[in-house]
Amino acid sequence: MAESDNIVVETAEKIFSDLADPQTINNDKKDSWQAPLWQALSEAGLPLSWVPDDLGGSGASLADGFALLNAAGRFAVAVPLAETMLAGWLLSQAKIASPEGEMTVLPASPKDRITLDADGALSGRARGVPFAKAAKHFAVLAHGKDGVSIALVDASKGRFEAGLNVGYDHSDTVTLDKVQPVAIKPATKGFDQTTLMLMGGVARSLQIAGALESMLDISVRYSNERVAFEKKISKFQAVQHNLARLAGESAAALAAATSAADAIANAKAFNDEVYLEAASAKIRCAEAAEKGGGIAHQVHGAIGFTMEHILHRYSLRALAWRDDFGSESHWAVELGKLVANRGADELWPLVASR
C-alpha cells in the first residue's frame, strides 16, 4: 500500500483517522461527523489542493492531490473532497478564483451537456452529479458558439432532483435554466469536456483503488479472526485463493490508477498516451471494484451484508464510483475506437510508449 510519504497525505490521514474512523462514523446515524470533518479538511486547505495560491487555494501539486484522493478512498470518505478538488482544478484552468465551501462539477457524465447562450446564461441538465445538494458552488464546463467556457455558478441557482448512488451518497440531477454565472471565462485551447471526464475518471480510479486496499486489509484481518469448522477461515485454501485474487484486483487497480495519475501529473497535453492511461484506469478499476468487492463480501459472509459492518462503506462506494465521469463501458468503447482508428500495427507502440 502506498505509505504516506508526503505531507499532504500525512495531514489528510491524520484528519481521517481522528474524525472519520469508519466504525465510528458507521455507528453515527445522524451523520454528525460530517461538519467537523469538513471543517478540519478545509482548515488544512485540502479541498482546494489543486488551486494555486493566487486563486485562493493551497497550491499542492497534481501528484500530491492524487495521492490525497487515494488516501480518501482508503477511508471511503463521504464528504465532497474529491468533488471540490476537481471543481477547484477546473476553475483554475480558466484562472477563476475558487470560493470557500463545498463545490462539485457539472457535467459529471460525458453524455450531458451544459450550453452557453449569447446572453452569457447557462442552460442544461446534468445527471448523477456527486454531492450537488451539499455544494455551495458549481464549477461548470459549458459549450457556446465560440467553444468551451468554464464558469463558477451559485448552486442555489440550480434546480435539483435529489438522488442517492449505490453507495448512499448524494448523486443528484441538476438543471440550469438560463442561469447567470458568478464568473465565466473561455477554456484554454484544447481543453474540452473529455479532458474533464478523464481527470474525474482518474480521481475516481484512485478512490476505488484506495477502497480496495482497505477491503483487502479488513478481509484478511477478518479471515484471521473468524473461526469455522474449528479453525480460522484463513486456513482454508479456498479462502486463501479468494483473498489472493482480491490482492490481485487491488494491485491492478492501484497500478492502473497511480500510473494514470503519474501520467497526468507529468503530461504536457492530453494526447493519446494520456488518454490510454486515464481511460484504462477507469475501466480496470471499475472491473476490480466488482471482482474485488465481490470477494471481500464472500469472505465476510453474512456479517458483511449488514449495515452495522463497515465493509459496505467501501464496497458500495467503489461500485458507485464506477458510474461517475463515464462508466467503464463508455470508456471501453471510446478507447476501442481510438485503438481501431490508429490501426492494428499502432497498438503495441501505444502500449509500449507507457
Added chain:
Amino acid sequence: MTAALRFDPIRLPEKCEQLRKEVRAFLAEEIAAGTFDPHKPNREDTDAPEFSRRVGAKGWLGMTWPKKYGGQERSFLERYVVTEEMRVANAPTRRFFVADRQSGPVLLKYAPEHIKMDILPRICRGEICFAIGMSEPNSGSDLFAAKTRATKTDGGYLINGTKIWTSSAHIADYMIAIFRTSPATKENRRHGLTQFLVKMKQPGIKVNPIGQITGQFEFNEVVFTDFFVPDDHVLGEVDGAWKQATSELAYERSGPERFLETYYVLTELVRAVGPNPDTRSAEGIGRLVAQLHTMRRMSVSVAGMLQAGKEPVVEASIVKDIGTVWEQQLPHRVRDLAAFVEETATNRETLEQQLDFAIKTAPKLTIQGGTTEVLRGIIARGLGLR
C-alpha cells in the same frame, strides 16, 4: 495495514527508447530476410540457431551481466524492452530465452569461476541453449517430492531417474536440474535436494520427445542412467536447493512473457475490425487494451523494483497470476468478437489460424513456471494467511 503491496508508477528511462528502436529495426530486417513470419506463431520448428547468434552479436543476451562474462552491464529495464519487443514480434527466442532469463543468473550466483568464464560468454553469444530440470513423473508443483538421485561417487555424482515436461531438452546443451542428494528430514521436507549443472548430449542421458496438444514437440522426458556429473557442477549448497529457489522466482514470474504469449490475436482482431468498429467490437477491444496496459504497468513496476535491488516476490506472483489468466482468456475473448468480423476482412484467414493455435496454447499458460494454485498460495503467504 496487513498487506504492503507496492506498484509504483515506474517509467522506462529514455535510453530504453533508443534501444527499442534498435530492436524493432533488427526484427524488421530479420522478418524481411525471411527468418520468421510474425503472423505465424504456430511454426513447426521454433529453434533458430542462426537468429540466436545474431541476437547475441547485438549484445542483447546476458545484457545485465558483468562484462568479464560477456555481458553489457545494462539495466533490467533495458532487458525488459528487448524481451517484450521480441515477444510481440513472435520472434523465435526458444534457443536463448531460458538461458538469458534464468539459467545464466543461477550460474552467476552459484557456479565456480572457471565454469562462469566458460559458459556465460557462450550464452551471451547466443551459442548455447538451456533447459530446466524440475518436474518429475511424480513431482510437479510439489517440487520437493523429487526423487531423481545424485549418488556420491569419486569426483562427482551418479544420476539416476527421470525428469519430465522439460522444455527444449531435445536441443539443449545444458540443463540446470535439481536432484536428490539426501532424504528429506522429519523437520524439513524440503531438505536434501541439490542444484546441478548438467552437460547434455552425453551418454547416460536419453531425451524422449512428448507431443503437445498444439501439435508441437517442445517438451520432453529426460532419462538419466548412471550419468556422471563432476563435483564442480554442483550449484550452491548440497542438500540446500530450497534456499536458492525463491529469490529467482521474481525474475521468472513477472516478465512480459507472462502476459504477451497470445497477444498476436488482439493485434489481428484490431486489423480485422478495421478503423470504424461497431459498438460491441469497440467495447471489447477497449476493455482488453485497458487490461493489457494495466498488466504491463504492473510488470514494469516489478522490473523497476528488481532493478532497485528489491525482492518483490509477492508482487511478481500477482503479475504472473493475473497475467497468465489474462493471456489464457484472451483468445476466447477475441473469438467472441471475431464472430462479428465481416466475411470480407482480408486477414480473416490469418486471424482464424492464429485463434486455432492460441486456443490450443491457452491451457498451458496457467500451468508452466508455477501453477495458478501455487502462485495464489505464495500470495496468500505474503498476505499473512499461512
